[in-house]
Amino acid sequence: MKHPYVKLSIVLSAIVLLAFAPDTFLLPENFYLHKGDQLNLHVLTGSNFAKEGESRYSAAKTVTFNIYEGSKKTDLTKIAKDSAAPVISYPLNNSGLGIVEMNSKAEVTDIPRDQFVTYLSELGFDNLAEKLKNSNSLYFTEKSTRYLKTLFTVDNPSGNIYEKVMNNDFEITLKQNPYKKNYGEDITALINYKGKPLKNSPAYLYIKTASGNVYPQKFDTDAAGLIYFTLSRDGIYMIRCVHLEESTSKDADYETNSTSFTFAFSNQNEMPNTYKEFGFGNKH
DSSP states (O other): OOSOOOOOOHHHHHHHHHHTOSOEEEEESOSEEOTTOEEEEEEEEOSTTOOSEEEOOOGGGEEEEEEEETTEEEEGGGTOOTTOSSSEEEEOOSOEEEEEEEEEOOEEEEEEHHHHHHHHHHHTOHHHHHHHHTOSOSEEEEEEEEEEEEEEEESBOOSOGGGOOOOOSEEEEESSOGGGOOTTOEEEEEEEETTEEOOSOEEEEEEEOTTSOEEEEEEEOOTTSEEEEEOOSSEEEEEEEEEEEEOSSTTOSEEEEEEEEEEEEOTTSOOSOHHHHTTSSOOO
């Protein structure tokens, strides 16, 4: 432990819990859009694909914020306004698939031992959680960085932007276009860490239906950094992976990098207003 002091404030503990929430994800208000529509994009936090918090846009905490519409790339950091929620409202003037990437700056957080152990268990790092359970350290210092993507379609799902490698330190790409698939067909996802496939790592898929039910699945990436899953339900899909390792810097004990990728699947090529009807916002 590199900061041996005790925080007694209950308020600060609550802030710590929010700071290392396992899931952070990008969510458009609708994944099926038309030319001329606004892409209203939210950054949400919460476990099990539930909205427990919403982040406002912060230029100081953002490294990369881009939208890709076919071959067109737009730097959203030049448009987004501090404290905005949704983080961007962007007019869509091109048809086809679109993708947004948003990468954060590293944040350093002191986490009470018991909470950190629980956090590790939820992420699937059971061996490390067991090792730290009886540690003499009261707190651990975590340096965390987040890499987020979301894939949507405008009028028709043409293009191959879903498989574009953006050379982020941690990223998920798809091998097939989910907006052109049917029930029961499979999708392959590649998870890269620092330019190489992340082997034998826990990864999670969450499917949230319009009824509000969430169907989680746990995978382990294979030797090529791949996971395979079936499009089994209409709904919103999120792939999420976290990589944790001991820190080589003096300001943290552990470094965690998290990545998430959201998209939708429907045989009807339309869905309810995602943000509201799926339980992420007020319906009125």
